[in-house]
Amino acid sequence: MLTMNSDQGAQAQKQNERQCPFGAGADPAFPPPRRNPTDPPPYYAELRESGKLAKARLWDGSEAWLITCYDDFRAVLGDRRFSADISRPGYPTVNAGMKEARGSYPSFITMDAPRHTQHRRMLTGEFAVKRMEAYRPRIVQIVNELIDAMERRGGPLDLVEHLALPIPSLAICELLGVPYEDHDFFQEQAKVMASHNTSVEQAKAASHALCEGYLRSLIRKKRADPQDDILSRLVVNQLCAGHLSEDELVSLSRLLLIAGHETTANMTAMGSLLLLQHREQWELLREDPGLLPQAVEEILRFLDPTHSGRRRVALEDVELRGETIRAGEGVIALSLSANRDQAAFPEPDTFDIRREARHHVAFGYGVHQCLGQPLARIELQTVFSELIRRLPGLRLAVGKETLRFKDEMFIYGIKELPVEW
Numbered sequence: 001m002l003t004m005n006s007d008q009g010a011q012a013q014k015q016n017e018r019q020c021p022f023g024a025g026a027d028p029a030f031p032p033p034r035r036n037p038t039d040p041p042p043y044y045a046e047l048r049e050s051g052k053l054a055k056a057r058l059w060d061g062s063e064a065w066l067i068t069c070y071d072d073f074r075a076v077l078g079d080r081r082f083s084a085d086i087s088r089p090g091y092p093t094v095n096a097g098m099k100e101a102r103g104s105y106p107s108f109i110t111m112d113a114p115r116h117t118q119h120r121r122m123l124t125g126e127f128a129v130k131r132m133e134a135y136r137p138r139i140v141q142i143v144n145e146l147i148d149a150m151e152r153r154g155g156p157l158d159l160v161e162h163l164a165l166p167i168p169s170l171a172i173c174e175l176l177g178v179p180y181e182d183h184d185f186f187q188e189q190a191k192v193m194a195s196h197n198t199s200v201e202q203a204k205a206a207s208h209a210l211c212e213g214y215l216r217s218l219i220r221k222k223r224a225d226p227q228d229d230i231l232s233r234l235v236v237n238q239l240c241a242g243h244l245s246e247d248e249l250v251s252l253s254r255l256l257l258i259a260g261h262e263t264t265a266n267m268t269a270m271g272s273l274l275l276l277q278h279r280e281q282w283e284l285l286r287e288d289p290g291l292l293p294q295a296v297e298e299i300l301r302f303l304d305p306t307h308s309g310r311r312r313v314a315l316e317d318v319e320l321r322g323e324t325i326r327a328g329e330g331v332i333a334l335s336l337s338a339n340r341d342q343a344a345f346p347e348p349d350t351f352d353i354r355r356e357a358r359h360h361v362a363f364g365y366g367v368h369q370c371l372g373q374p375l376a377r378i379e380l381q382t383v384f385s386e387l388i389r390r391l392p393g394l395r396l397a398v399g400k401e402t403l404r405f406k407d408e409m410f411i412y413g414i415k416e417l418p419v420e421w
Protein backbone atom coordinates (compact mmCIF):
# COMPACT_ATOMS: atom_id res chain seq x y z
CA MET A 1 0.00 0.00 0.00
CA LEU A 2 1.30 3.47 -0.81
CA THR A 3 1.66 5.85 2.08
CA MET A 4 2.45 9.56 2.01
CA ASN A 5 4.84 11.47 4.25
CA SER A 6 3.49 14.68 5.80
CA ASP A 7 4.99 16.89 3.04
CA GLN A 8 3.47 14.75 0.33
CA GLY A 9 0.20 14.71 2.28
CA ALA A 10 0.17 18.49 2.58
CA GLN A 11 1.05 18.81 -1.11
CA ALA A 12 -1.70 16.41 -2.13
CA GLN A 13 -4.16 18.23 0.08
CA LYS A 14 -3.14 21.56 -1.48
CA GLN A 15 -3.54 20.07 -4.97
CA ASN A 16 -6.92 18.67 -4.01
CA GLU A 17 -8.03 22.05 -2.67
CA ARG A 18 -6.95 23.68 -5.93
CA GLN A 19 -8.86 21.17 -7.98
CA CYS A 20 -11.98 21.38 -5.90
CA PRO A 21 -12.52 24.07 -3.30
CA PHE A 22 -15.80 22.38 -2.43
CA GLY A 23 -14.09 19.03 -1.66
CA ALA A 24 -14.61 16.58 1.19
CA GLY A 25 -15.43 18.31 4.46
CA ALA A 26 -15.89 21.68 2.79
CA ASP A 27 -19.16 23.57 2.54
CA PRO A 28 -20.72 22.07 -0.59
CA ALA A 29 -22.37 25.38 -1.45
CA PHE A 30 -21.68 26.43 -5.01
CA PRO A 31 -20.28 28.84 -6.20
CA PRO A 32 -16.94 29.23 -4.36
CA PRO A 33 -16.30 32.34 -2.26
CA ARG A 34 -15.44 35.74 -3.72
CA ARG A 35 -12.75 38.05 -2.41
CA ASN A 36 -14.39 41.16 -3.80
CA PRO A 37 -18.12 41.53 -4.61
CA THR A 38 -17.49 43.06 -8.04
CA ASP A 39 -15.03 40.32 -9.08
CA PRO A 40 -15.59 36.58 -9.71
CA PRO A 41 -14.22 34.01 -7.23
CA PRO A 42 -10.38 34.00 -7.61
CA TYR A 43 -10.43 30.21 -8.04
CA TYR A 44 -11.73 30.62 -11.61
CA ALA A 45 -8.65 32.64 -12.65
CA GLU A 46 -6.42 29.90 -11.21
CA LEU A 47 -8.27 27.32 -13.26
CA ARG A 48 -8.06 29.36 -16.47
CA GLU A 49 -4.33 29.88 -15.97
CA SER A 50 -3.73 26.17 -15.26
CA GLY A 51 -5.17 25.36 -18.70
CA LYS A 52 -6.89 22.34 -17.15
CA LEU A 53 -10.46 21.31 -16.50
CA ALA A 54 -11.56 20.60 -12.94
CA LYS A 55 -14.68 19.31 -11.29
CA ALA A 56 -16.74 20.82 -8.47
CA ARG A 57 -18.68 18.80 -5.95
CA LEU A 58 -22.32 19.86 -5.79
CA TRP A 59 -24.98 20.01 -3.06
CA ASP A 60 -26.05 16.35 -3.59
CA GLY A 61 -22.51 14.93 -3.63
CA SER A 62 -22.45 14.65 -7.44
CA GLU A 63 -19.71 16.31 -9.49
CA ALA A 64 -19.73 18.59 -12.51
CA TRP A 65 -16.99 19.90 -14.81
CA LEU A 66 -16.30 23.62 -14.54
CA ILE A 67 -15.86 25.50 -17.83
CA THR A 68 -13.94 28.70 -17.14
CA CYS A 69 -12.26 29.78 -20.43
CA TYR A 70 -13.99 31.94 -23.07
CA ASP A 71 -13.39 29.61 -26.04
CA ASP A 72 -14.48 26.55 -24.07
CA PHE A 73 -17.62 28.36 -22.88
CA ARG A 74 -18.67 29.06 -26.46
CA ALA A 75 -17.61 25.60 -27.64
CA VAL A 76 -19.71 23.83 -24.99
CA LEU A 77 -22.80 26.02 -25.28
CA GLY A 78 -22.65 25.87 -29.07
CA ASP A 79 -22.40 22.06 -29.11
CA ARG A 80 -25.58 19.97 -29.39
CA ARG A 81 -23.81 17.11 -27.59
CA PHE A 82 -24.53 19.06 -24.39
CA SER A 83 -28.15 19.07 -23.28
CA ALA A 84 -30.00 21.72 -21.25
CA ASP A 85 -32.75 19.21 -20.38
CA ILE A 86 -33.14 19.22 -16.60
CA SER A 87 -34.99 15.89 -16.62
CA ARG A 88 -31.95 13.96 -17.93
CA PRO A 89 -29.94 11.89 -15.44
CA GLY A 90 -26.70 13.66 -14.56
CA TYR A 91 -28.03 17.21 -15.11
CA PRO A 92 -26.26 19.32 -12.43
CA THR A 93 -29.10 21.09 -10.61
CA VAL A 94 -28.35 24.07 -8.35
CA ASN A 95 -30.19 22.55 -5.38
CA ALA A 96 -33.06 20.18 -4.55
CA GLY A 97 -35.52 23.08 -4.58
CA MET A 98 -34.62 24.05 -8.16
CA LYS A 99 -34.88 20.45 -9.27
CA GLU A 100 -38.40 20.39 -7.85
CA ALA A 101 -39.48 23.84 -9.13
CA ARG A 102 -38.13 23.44 -12.66
CA GLY A 103 -38.97 19.75 -12.84
CA SER A 104 -42.68 20.22 -12.13
CA TYR A 105 -43.00 23.33 -14.34
CA PRO A 106 -40.53 22.74 -17.18
CA SER A 107 -39.98 25.69 -19.51
CA PHE A 108 -37.89 26.02 -22.66
CA ILE A 109 -34.78 27.28 -20.81
CA THR A 110 -34.31 23.67 -19.65
CA MET A 111 -35.43 21.91 -22.86
CA ASP A 112 -33.64 20.81 -26.04
CA ALA A 113 -34.73 20.99 -29.68
CA PRO A 114 -37.28 20.45 -31.07
CA ARG A 115 -39.47 21.55 -28.11
CA HIS A 116 -37.08 24.35 -27.16
CA THR A 117 -37.14 25.71 -30.72
CA GLN A 118 -40.96 25.55 -30.95
CA HIS A 119 -41.53 27.37 -27.66
CA ARG A 120 -38.82 29.97 -28.19
CA ARG A 121 -40.17 30.78 -31.66
CA MET A 122 -43.51 31.71 -30.11
CA LEU A 123 -41.72 34.62 -28.39
CA THR A 124 -38.89 35.79 -30.65
CA GLY A 125 -41.05 38.46 -32.31
CA GLU A 126 -42.26 39.75 -28.93
CA PHE A 127 -38.72 40.48 -27.70
CA ALA A 128 -37.15 41.42 -31.07
CA VAL A 129 -34.90 44.50 -31.18
CA LYS A 130 -37.38 46.49 -33.30
CA ARG A 131 -40.31 45.75 -30.99
CA MET A 132 -38.26 46.64 -27.91
CA GLU A 133 -36.95 49.86 -29.52
CA ALA A 134 -40.57 50.90 -30.00
CA TYR A 135 -41.04 50.33 -26.27
CA ARG A 136 -37.95 52.45 -25.32
CA PRO A 137 -39.89 55.72 -24.78
CA ARG A 138 -42.10 53.98 -22.22
CA ILE A 139 -38.98 52.72 -20.38
CA VAL A 140 -37.59 56.28 -20.38
CA GLN A 141 -40.91 57.42 -18.86
CA ILE A 142 -40.90 54.65 -16.20
CA VAL A 143 -37.31 55.49 -15.18
CA ASN A 144 -38.02 59.24 -14.99
CA GLU A 145 -41.18 58.77 -12.94
CA LEU A 146 -39.21 56.66 -10.47
CA ILE A 147 -36.45 59.27 -10.25
CA ASP A 148 -39.13 61.99 -9.75
CA ALA A 149 -40.45 59.96 -6.81
CA MET A 150 -36.92 59.58 -5.42
CA GLU A 151 -36.43 63.35 -5.61
CA ARG A 152 -39.75 64.02 -3.89
CA ARG A 153 -38.84 61.59 -1.11
CA GLY A 154 -35.25 62.80 -0.75
CA GLY A 155 -32.19 60.76 0.20
CA PRO A 156 -30.80 58.72 1.68
CA LEU A 157 -32.81 55.86 0.21
CA ASP A 158 -32.30 52.33 -1.03
CA LEU A 159 -31.67 52.35 -4.79
CA VAL A 160 -32.62 48.66 -5.08
CA GLU A 161 -36.10 49.23 -3.67
CA HIS A 162 -36.78 52.61 -5.30
CA LEU A 163 -35.26 52.12 -8.75
CA ALA A 164 -33.41 48.91 -9.61
CA LEU A 165 -36.25 46.47 -8.88
CA PRO A 166 -39.30 48.51 -9.99
CA ILE A 167 -37.93 49.23 -13.52
CA PRO A 168 -37.73 45.65 -14.85
CA SER A 169 -40.73 44.67 -12.77
CA LEU A 170 -42.97 47.42 -14.16
CA ALA A 171 -41.74 46.77 -17.69
CA ILE A 172 -42.21 42.99 -17.70
CA CYS A 173 -45.61 43.26 -15.96
CA GLU A 174 -46.79 45.72 -18.59
CA LEU A 175 -45.45 43.67 -21.51
CA LEU A 176 -46.83 40.37 -20.22
CA GLY A 177 -50.11 41.83 -18.97
CA VAL A 178 -49.53 40.93 -15.30
CA PRO A 179 -51.00 43.41 -12.76
CA TYR A 180 -48.07 45.32 -11.19
CA GLU A 181 -49.94 45.66 -7.88
CA ASP A 182 -49.29 41.91 -7.35
CA HIS A 183 -45.50 42.37 -7.58
CA ASP A 184 -44.83 41.86 -3.84
CA PHE A 185 -46.46 38.45 -4.05
CA PHE A 186 -44.67 37.11 -7.12
CA GLN A 187 -41.31 38.68 -6.25
CA GLU A 188 -41.47 36.90 -2.90
CA GLN A 189 -42.16 33.51 -4.57
CA ALA A 190 -39.39 34.16 -7.12
CA LYS A 191 -36.97 34.99 -4.29
CA VAL A 192 -37.71 31.71 -2.52
CA MET A 193 -37.25 29.71 -5.72
CA ALA A 194 -33.98 31.46 -6.59
CA SER A 195 -32.12 30.82 -3.33
CA HIS A 196 -29.45 28.16 -2.78
CA ASN A 197 -30.86 27.75 0.76
CA THR A 198 -34.42 26.86 -0.26
CA SER A 199 -35.68 23.42 0.79
CA VAL A 200 -37.74 21.18 -1.46
CA GLU A 201 -40.87 21.93 0.60
CA GLN A 202 -40.33 25.69 0.34
CA ALA A 203 -39.68 25.48 -3.41
CA LYS A 204 -42.78 23.33 -3.91
CA ALA A 205 -44.95 25.77 -1.93
CA ALA A 206 -43.61 28.87 -3.74
CA SER A 207 -43.89 27.23 -7.14
CA HIS A 208 -47.44 26.05 -6.41
CA ALA A 209 -48.53 29.46 -5.11
CA LEU A 210 -47.15 31.25 -8.16
CA CYS A 211 -48.20 28.76 -10.85
CA GLU A 212 -51.48 27.35 -9.51
CA GLY A 213 -52.66 30.10 -7.22
CA TYR A 214 -51.75 32.97 -9.52
CA LEU A 215 -50.66 32.36 -13.13
CA ARG A 216 -53.24 29.69 -13.98
CA SER A 217 -56.14 31.92 -12.99
CA LEU A 218 -54.55 34.91 -14.78
CA ILE A 219 -54.30 32.83 -17.97
CA ARG A 220 -57.95 31.77 -17.65
CA LYS A 221 -58.96 35.42 -17.23
CA LYS A 222 -57.05 36.29 -20.39
CA ARG A 223 -58.73 33.45 -22.22
CA ALA A 224 -62.11 34.92 -21.30
CA ASP A 225 -61.06 38.50 -22.03
CA PRO A 226 -57.82 38.80 -24.06
CA GLN A 227 -56.03 42.16 -24.02
CA ASP A 228 -53.12 43.68 -25.97
CA ASP A 229 -50.28 41.91 -24.12
CA ILE A 230 -47.89 38.96 -24.55
CA LEU A 231 -49.79 36.50 -22.33
CA SER A 232 -53.09 37.24 -24.12
CA ARG A 233 -51.40 36.70 -27.49
CA LEU A 234 -49.95 33.38 -26.26
CA VAL A 235 -53.43 32.36 -25.07
CA VAL A 236 -55.10 33.23 -28.37
CA ASN A 237 -52.37 32.18 -30.86
CA GLN A 238 -50.85 29.19 -29.06
CA LEU A 239 -53.15 27.83 -26.35
CA CYS A 240 -56.46 28.18 -28.20
CA ALA A 241 -54.82 27.02 -31.44
CA GLY A 242 -53.65 23.84 -29.68
CA HIS A 243 -49.88 24.52 -29.98
CA LEU A 244 -49.44 24.78 -26.17
CA SER A 245 -51.24 23.06 -23.30
CA GLU A 246 -52.40 25.16 -20.34
CA ASP A 247 -49.70 23.54 -18.17
CA GLU A 248 -47.04 24.52 -20.71
CA LEU A 249 -48.32 28.09 -20.82
CA VAL A 250 -48.27 28.32 -17.02
CA SER A 251 -44.59 27.21 -17.02
CA LEU A 252 -43.71 29.59 -19.85
CA SER A 253 -45.34 32.53 -18.06
CA ARG A 254 -43.44 31.71 -14.89
CA LEU A 255 -40.13 31.74 -16.80
CA LEU A 256 -40.88 35.10 -18.45
CA LEU A 257 -42.04 36.73 -15.23
CA ILE A 258 -38.98 35.61 -13.23
CA ALA A 259 -36.23 35.79 -15.90
CA GLY A 260 -37.24 39.36 -16.70
CA HIS A 261 -36.52 41.02 -13.40
CA GLU A 262 -33.98 39.62 -10.90
CA THR A 263 -31.22 39.69 -13.54
CA THR A 264 -31.81 43.25 -14.71
CA ALA A 265 -32.49 44.58 -11.20
CA ASN A 266 -29.22 43.13 -9.91
CA MET A 267 -27.30 44.50 -12.89
CA THR A 268 -28.79 47.95 -12.30
CA ALA A 269 -27.86 48.04 -8.62
CA MET A 270 -24.42 46.45 -9.03
CA GLY A 271 -23.72 48.59 -12.11
CA SER A 272 -24.56 51.75 -10.16
CA LEU A 273 -22.23 50.66 -7.37
CA LEU A 274 -19.45 49.95 -9.89
CA LEU A 275 -19.82 53.38 -11.51
CA LEU A 276 -19.84 55.07 -8.09
CA GLN A 277 -16.65 53.20 -7.22
CA HIS A 278 -15.07 54.34 -10.51
CA ARG A 279 -16.09 58.00 -10.36
CA GLU A 280 -13.88 58.95 -13.32
CA GLN A 281 -15.97 56.65 -15.56
CA TRP A 282 -19.21 58.13 -14.18
CA GLU A 283 -17.84 61.59 -15.11
CA LEU A 284 -16.79 60.33 -18.53
CA LEU A 285 -20.37 59.23 -19.19
CA ARG A 286 -21.67 62.58 -17.95
CA GLU A 287 -19.45 64.39 -20.46
CA ASP A 288 -20.11 61.96 -23.31
CA PRO A 289 -23.49 60.14 -23.07
CA GLY A 290 -22.73 58.64 -26.51
CA LEU A 291 -20.50 56.15 -24.64
CA LEU A 292 -23.52 54.63 -22.88
CA PRO A 293 -24.26 51.62 -25.13
CA GLN A 294 -20.66 50.40 -24.92
CA ALA A 295 -20.51 51.22 -21.19
CA VAL A 296 -23.50 48.91 -20.63
CA GLU A 297 -21.71 46.08 -22.49
CA GLU A 298 -18.63 46.61 -20.30
CA ILE A 299 -20.78 46.63 -17.13
CA LEU A 300 -22.41 43.35 -18.26
CA ARG A 301 -19.00 41.83 -19.01
CA PHE A 302 -17.43 42.97 -15.78
CA LEU A 303 -20.26 42.11 -13.38
CA ASP A 304 -22.11 39.20 -15.06
CA PRO A 305 -24.67 38.27 -12.35
CA THR A 306 -25.40 34.65 -13.40
CA HIS A 307 -22.85 33.18 -10.98
CA SER A 308 -24.50 29.75 -10.77
CA GLY A 309 -23.38 29.12 -14.34
CA ARG A 310 -25.09 27.64 -17.36
CA ARG A 311 -25.91 24.01 -16.54
CA ARG A 312 -25.67 21.21 -19.11
CA VAL A 313 -25.26 17.43 -19.27
CA ALA A 314 -23.15 15.58 -21.89
CA LEU A 315 -25.10 13.32 -24.27
CA GLU A 316 -21.93 11.70 -25.66
CA ASP A 317 -18.29 11.52 -24.63
CA VAL A 318 -16.64 14.85 -25.49
CA GLU A 319 -12.88 15.57 -25.46
CA LEU A 320 -11.89 18.94 -24.00
CA ARG A 321 -8.46 20.11 -22.82
CA GLY A 322 -7.14 16.55 -22.70
CA GLU A 323 -10.03 15.30 -20.54
CA THR A 324 -12.99 13.18 -21.54
CA ILE A 325 -16.33 14.55 -20.39
CA ARG A 326 -18.30 11.31 -20.30
CA ALA A 327 -21.88 10.94 -21.50
CA GLY A 328 -24.14 11.62 -18.52
CA GLU A 329 -21.65 13.94 -16.75
CA GLY A 330 -22.70 17.44 -15.74
CA VAL A 331 -21.05 20.66 -16.88
CA ILE A 332 -21.22 24.16 -15.39
CA ALA A 333 -20.20 26.80 -17.93
CA LEU A 334 -19.21 29.99 -16.11
CA SER A 335 -19.76 33.13 -18.14
CA LEU A 336 -18.49 35.34 -15.31
CA SER A 337 -15.14 33.56 -15.68
CA ALA A 338 -15.20 33.52 -19.51
CA ASN A 339 -15.81 37.27 -19.40
CA ARG A 340 -12.52 37.73 -17.49
CA ASP A 341 -10.47 35.59 -19.87
CA GLN A 342 -7.31 37.41 -21.00
CA ALA A 343 -7.54 35.60 -24.34
CA ALA A 344 -10.80 37.41 -25.18
CA PHE A 345 -10.42 40.69 -23.25
CA PRO A 346 -7.00 42.33 -22.76
CA GLU A 347 -6.49 43.37 -19.12
CA PRO A 348 -9.74 41.63 -18.22
CA ASP A 349 -9.82 42.76 -14.57
CA THR A 350 -9.78 46.45 -15.52
CA PHE A 351 -13.20 48.08 -15.73
CA ASP A 352 -13.05 50.41 -18.72
CA ILE A 353 -16.19 51.71 -20.42
CA ARG A 354 -14.14 52.71 -23.48
CA ARG A 355 -13.33 49.11 -24.37
CA GLU A 356 -15.17 47.13 -27.06
CA ALA A 357 -16.85 44.39 -24.98
CA ARG A 358 -19.91 43.44 -27.00
CA HIS A 359 -18.60 39.90 -27.53
CA HIS A 360 -19.06 39.19 -23.80
CA VAL A 361 -21.14 36.15 -22.86
CA ALA A 362 -23.20 37.55 -19.95
CA PHE A 363 -26.33 36.72 -21.97
CA GLY A 364 -25.07 33.18 -22.60
CA TYR A 365 -24.22 31.70 -25.98
CA GLY A 366 -25.84 29.36 -28.51
CA VAL A 367 -29.50 28.43 -28.87
CA HIS A 368 -30.40 29.38 -25.28
CA GLN A 369 -28.83 32.84 -25.49
CA CYS A 370 -30.98 35.32 -23.55
CA LEU A 371 -34.27 36.02 -25.29
CA GLY A 372 -34.82 39.23 -23.32
CA GLN A 373 -31.45 40.87 -24.09
CA PRO A 374 -32.87 43.69 -26.26
CA LEU A 375 -35.17 44.65 -23.39
CA ALA A 376 -32.42 44.31 -20.76
CA ARG A 377 -30.05 46.49 -22.82
CA ILE A 378 -32.63 49.27 -23.19
CA GLU A 379 -33.48 49.17 -19.49
CA LEU A 380 -29.81 49.37 -18.48
CA GLN A 381 -28.92 52.08 -21.00
CA THR A 382 -31.88 54.17 -19.85
CA VAL A 383 -31.34 53.81 -16.13
CA PHE A 384 -27.64 54.73 -16.20
CA SER A 385 -28.20 57.58 -18.64
CA GLU A 386 -31.03 59.13 -16.58
CA LEU A 387 -29.31 58.58 -13.22
CA ILE A 388 -26.17 60.34 -14.40
CA ARG A 389 -28.11 63.15 -16.13
CA ARG A 390 -30.56 63.84 -13.31
CA LEU A 391 -28.61 62.95 -10.16
CA PRO A 392 -25.00 63.75 -11.14
CA GLY A 393 -23.91 64.00 -7.51
CA LEU A 394 -25.20 60.52 -6.60
CA ARG A 395 -23.04 58.84 -3.95
CA LEU A 396 -23.11 56.01 -1.41
CA ALA A 397 -24.87 56.99 1.81
CA VAL A 398 -23.04 54.37 3.91
CA GLY A 399 -19.53 52.95 4.17
CA LYS A 400 -18.95 50.31 1.49
CA GLU A 401 -17.96 47.78 4.18
CA THR A 402 -21.60 47.69 5.39
CA LEU A 403 -23.03 46.60 2.01
CA ARG A 404 -24.48 43.07 1.88
CA PHE A 405 -24.42 40.87 -1.22
CA LYS A 406 -26.58 38.00 -2.48
CA ASP A 407 -24.10 35.13 -2.26
CA GLU A 408 -26.92 32.69 -1.54
CA MET A 409 -29.00 33.53 -4.63
CA PHE A 410 -28.78 31.97 -8.14
CA ILE A 411 -28.37 35.50 -9.49
CA TYR A 412 -25.71 37.58 -7.75
CA GLY A 413 -26.43 41.12 -6.62
CA ILE A 414 -26.60 43.56 -3.75
CA LYS A 415 -29.30 43.46 -1.06
CA GLU A 416 -29.62 47.21 -0.46
CA LEU A 417 -27.77 50.17 -1.96
CA PRO A 418 -28.30 53.25 0.26
CA VAL A 419 -27.58 56.41 -1.76
CA GLU A 420 -27.91 60.19 -1.48
CA TRP A 421 -27.25 63.05 -3.93
Ligand code: HEM
Binding pocket: 084, 108, 109, 110, 120, 168, 172, 255, 256, 257, 259, 260, 261, 263, 264, 267, 305, 306, 310, 311, 362, 363, 364, 365, 367, 368, 369, 370, 371, 372, 373, 375, 376
Ligand atom coordinates in the same frame (compact mmCIF):
# COMPACT_ATOMS: atom_id res chain seq x y z
C1 HEM B 1 -29.13 41.87 -17.51
C2 HEM B 1 -30.18 41.11 -17.62
C3 HEM B 1 -30.16 39.67 -18.06
C4 HEM B 1 -29.15 38.74 -18.03
C5 HEM B 1 -27.72 38.93 -17.55
C6 HEM B 1 -29.69 37.51 -18.58
C7 HEM B 1 -28.96 36.34 -18.76
C8 HEM B 1 -29.43 35.21 -19.38
C9 HEM B 1 -28.63 34.06 -19.70
C10 HEM B 1 -27.16 33.88 -19.34
C11 HEM B 1 -29.42 33.15 -20.35
C12 HEM B 1 -28.99 31.80 -20.92
C13 HEM B 1 -29.48 30.61 -20.16
C14 HEM B 1 -28.82 29.31 -20.55
O1 HEM B 1 -28.02 29.24 -21.47
O2 HEM B 1 -29.08 28.30 -19.87
C15 HEM B 1 -30.74 33.74 -20.42
C16 HEM B 1 -31.83 33.12 -20.98
C17 HEM B 1 -33.10 33.68 -21.00
N1 HEM B 1 -33.45 34.96 -20.62
FE1 HEM B 1 -32.24 36.37 -19.85
N2 HEM B 1 -31.00 37.70 -18.90
C18 HEM B 1 -31.33 39.01 -18.61
C19 HEM B 1 -32.55 39.62 -18.82
C20 HEM B 1 -33.67 39.02 -19.33
C21 HEM B 1 -34.93 39.68 -19.56
C22 HEM B 1 -35.23 41.16 -19.34
C23 HEM B 1 -35.78 38.73 -20.04
C24 HEM B 1 -37.21 39.00 -20.43
C25 HEM B 1 -38.18 38.17 -20.36
C26 HEM B 1 -35.05 37.47 -20.12
C27 HEM B 1 -35.54 36.26 -20.56
C28 HEM B 1 -34.79 35.11 -20.80
C29 HEM B 1 -35.35 33.87 -21.35
C30 HEM B 1 -36.81 33.62 -21.70
C31 HEM B 1 -34.28 32.97 -21.47
C32 HEM B 1 -34.32 31.54 -21.98
C33 HEM B 1 -33.82 31.49 -23.42
C34 HEM B 1 -33.74 30.08 -23.97
O3 HEM B 1 -33.58 29.12 -23.22
O4 HEM B 1 -33.83 29.95 -25.20
N3 HEM B 1 -33.77 37.69 -19.68
N4 HEM B 1 -30.71 35.00 -19.85
